[in-house]
Amino acid sequence: MTQRIIEISSPNFVTELQLESPANFAALFENHNPLCLEIGCGIGDFIEQMATIHPQRNFLAIDIYNKGCYKTCRRIDGAGLGNIRVMRIEARFLLDRYLSLNSLAAVYINCPDPWPKKRHRRRRLVNRDFLRALLYYLQPGGELFFSTDFTDYAEQVAPLVRDLPGYESQLGRLPETIPQDYPRSKYMRRFLDKGQPIHFIHCKKQESCASGCHLLTPVRAGFRTSWSSVEHG
Numbered sequence: 001m002t003q004r005i006i007e008i009s010s011p012n013f014v015t016e017l018q019l020e021s022p023a024n025f026a027a028l029f030e031n032h033n034p035l036c037l038e039i040g041c042g043i044g045d046f047i048e049q050m051a052t053i054h055p056q057r058n059f060l061a062i063d064i065y066n067k068g069c070y071k072t073c074r075r076i077d078g079a080g081l082g083n084i085r086v087m088r089i090e091a092r093f094l095l096d097r098y099l100s101l102n103s104l105a106a107v108y109i110n111c112p113d114p115w116p117k118k119r120h121r122r123r124r125l126v127n128r129d130f131l132r133a134l135l136y137y138l139q140p141g142g143e144l145f146f147s148t149d150f151t152d153y154a155e156q157v158a159p160l161v162r163d164l165p166g167y168e169s170q171l172g173r174l175p176e177t178i179p180q181d182y183p184r185s186k187y188m189r190r191f192l193d194k195g196q197p198i199h200f201i202h203c204k205k206q207e208s209c210a211s212g213c214h215l216l217t218p219v220r221a222g223f224r225t226s227w228s229s230v231e232h233g
């Protein structure tokens, strides 16, 4: 079943047509503030809070889900926030095509799809290759925040972050339970309300690590091809 695509007319919604490769995000935001990326923004509740707390930072919120992008735009337009832009785009494709070396001050990944079945785990977004690739795009001292309700996913990511040269944990223990002052997303609230823990990982790209490895895995065409004929508002 195909879902109806909702037209998104928000001035904060960005299509690929507006971007060069690599993109000029300073032009897009009309300032040179640090750029932060949320991957899988869902309905935009997390990014609304982050952008409100950090008005001197720019936030790019992406999701592959049209309705999520629509809801995120409605939320930030309603809040009158000028430091968020929203894109419907696949994360690895965005990185590979539009971002450049040391361009990101922070990356947020909250409750990514857990792919709980063992045979599906290789579909998880955050794995060794992805973390190595992120080192290329994070600036030295740039931060990675990862949260998940899924214990197995946290236990997969924690040792990778601990052992990969280039990252340094900002927590005594990995994974840690989510801090009180970290903004809550819809999915986080869903699990916390049921008394289930949210596992949390926070690390930085080492200051001494000027570059990382570029994407090692090919960008999958799946999410892209189905969009080729779609107009994105």
Ligand SMILES: C[S@@+](CC[C@H](N)C(=O)[O-])C[C@H]1O[C@@H](n2cnc3c(N)ncnc32)[C@H](O)[C@@H]1O
Pocket (backbone or CB within 6 Å): 039, 040, 041, 042, 043, 062, 063, 064, 065, 068, 089, 090, 091, 092, 109, 110, 111, 112, 113, 125, 185, 186, 187, 188
């Ligand atoms: C489980 S939801 C969590 C949404 C939100 N982060 C939250 O915590 O409420 C995962 C979201 O990530 C998006 N997503 C999954 N894979 C993605 C990818 N490769 N690139 C961009 N977004 C992705 C999905 O469309 C979905 O909206």
